Amino acid sequence: MFTYICQSLYNSEFMDSMEINLGKAIDFFYPTSSSLELVYFEAIANAIDAGADKIHVIISVDAYSKPESLTLKITDNGIGFSDERYRKFSKLLETDEDDHKGLGRLVFLKYFKTVEIESVFDGQIRKFTFEKNFDKSKFSLVSTSPTALSGSTLIFKGYLKKKMYSYDFLKPISIKQSLLYHFYPHLFSIAKSGKDLTIDITLSTKESNPEQGFYNDTQTLVASQSVDLESKIFEAEGLDLFEKIEIFYKVKLTNKESSLVTAICVDGRTIPIDIISKESTPKGYEIVFLLYSNFFTGKTNPSRETLTLDEQELKVVKNLFRKNATIILNEKIPSIQEENKQIAESLNNNYPHLTGYFEEQPIGIIDRNKAIEIAQRKFFQAQKEVLDSPNTVSQEQYEKALNISSRTLMEYILYRNVIIKNLKRIDYKNTEADIHDIIVPRKKICEKSSLISDLYTNNAWLLDDKYMSYSTILSDLEMSKLMPYLALEGENINDEKRPDIAIVFSNEIKQQKTDVVIVELKKLGLPLAKREEVVSQLKQRARKLVKYYPDKIQRIWFYGIVDIDTDFRISLKEDSYTELFSSGSMFYKEHTVLLDEEKDIRVPVGLYVLSFEAFLKDAEIRNSTFLNVLKQGFQKGCENDAKH
Secondary structure (H helix, E strand, O other): OHHHHHHHHHHOOOHHHOOOOHHHHHHHHOOOOOOOHHHHHHHHHHHHHOOOOEEEEEEEEOOOOOHHHOEEEEEEOOOOOOHHHHHHHOOOOOOOOOOOOOOHHHHHHHHEEEEEEEEEEOOEEEEEEEOOOOOOOOOEEEEOOOOOOOEEEEEEEEEOOOOOOOHHHOOHHHHHHHHHHHOHHHHHHHHHOOOOOEEEEEEEEOOOEHHHOEOOEEEEEEHHHHOOOEEEEEEOOOOOOOOEEEEEEEEEEOOOOOEEEEEEEEOOEEEEOOOOOHHHOOOOEEEEEEEEOHHHOOOEOOOOOOEOOOHHHHHHHHHHHHHHHHHHHHHHOOHHHHHHHHHHHHHHHHOHHHOOOOOOOOOOOOOHHHHHHHHHHHHHHHHHHHHOOOOOOOHHHHHHHHHHHHHHHHHHHHHHHHHHHHHHHOOOOOOOHHHHHHHOOOOOEEEHHHOOOOOOOOOHHHOOHHHHHEEEEEEOOOHHHHHHHOOOOOOOOOOOOOOOEEEEEOOOOOOOOEEEEEEEEOOOOOOHHHHHHHHHHHHHHHHHHHHHOOOOEEEEEEEEEOOOOHHHHHHHHHOOOEEOOOOOOEEEEEEEEEEEOOOOEEEEEEEEEEOHHHHHHHHHHHHHHHHHHHHHHHHHHHHHHHHO
């Protein structure tokens, strides 16, 4: 599209007098207002093209809050607007070089109403005004002293924006830094040639703002003092068989604030490209990476803000840049490798299901969050490929599916580990509500039909993994809400009493009777009598359930999580409770509920009384067994992959 438009403009009969709609051209080639910096960049680039070695940028504004008062004055000692240079200026897209677009001056009119230009060349002074209705025939040309120094002055008036978007666009120190980054390759080239370039930036304002660093100031950028770069040449693998890439770089300790520049050198300027995040940048260093290749010549958009590479080319460029910048960084800062080794070990230990998906050659210091995000994305993609595979799979696809399944299981086990860690943070002395919400959120109903969707909500595995085979889980609901899941057709039963958690489950689908699990949570610090009362309450609940559903309940399991001290332990033993193997205190007793006195029909009831410590640590031990087995499996798998 761009090539077509350019060709059309070249062929236009109006081009000779620049009789095109400049306003529309501006909107087309500069559809968005990137920043006022583009004006500085273009004006200074033109001055450099004119052979200037001294440039002065003068910024005048009454106050930051008064953008309408802004004027710019940019002077240089270049060769000036000779007849030939003025002819080229008057024609859009008129260039002799591939690295020029012939459009840059349009950005002047994106920000300012007029640009008044006065230029000295060959003993003559040319004056004209560049504006949207520019006519190349309207200029003045007068003679001056043959010895008069050549150069040009551009005065920008009539700022078109309603506000300033950043103090940095006016502050000499910020502009100096932006110019340094933008023209790094050109400045480097000048310095290498033994020549020099000086750019002065001056701000004059009536209302200062020291807090924003906004005050009258002058900063000077000297090419020979500003750039000190090393370089390395690499093969342009996957990009161009006949081209090489060169990276100009600086990795230097600094007492100033850490800085980072990563950019591609195109047509004497730089285009920033993101290959390393700020989070990955080593602290205390000034780091510059500039990628150069003839491959990029002319491959920018009209405003020279972005590359005109296709998606695949850009991907290759970024990978090349990242790979070779990594080599340089590791050479210059050897400590990065050791730090990354420790971070990588931590990531693999904490996220073993993502082992093998973490980047092997990260640039800079590993950004944990970004590393996890990228690895997770790769893992999801691998999952998708497995799920989308055809019914008939190869051995390789089968092994991949098996690997993905194992990793998915590991992800779930890790989730369990997080749940356990959250439980450890809870002060059980103060509340049982938080514990309750972790096991199963209050007012929550979990159905067997939604087992997968509830997998990360229902944590009944904390009691025992067998309770994950539930039919229904009711959390903190009235006992009457439990009854419909056990009731016969037409029954209407109301009971306002409620347990903390009720789990209804059956291991056999064809089974007519159902097992029921009831959980009670009690906070620490209760008197002994209240704790002994818990056991009595469990029995009463069992009788109620059996009374309501004599033909539906096969067995009842009760868990009472209470504070177990010496006195309560003695009480339980006196009541013939058996102490079970546990990391805390756990007691069990078989009990029966009499269903029919005459026939002596009984329903077995298993009563568990356990401490919070037993509840927590036993769950942790069970989960850690799975965790360690899977970790070892993935580590072994990665080692085998590395060998092959």
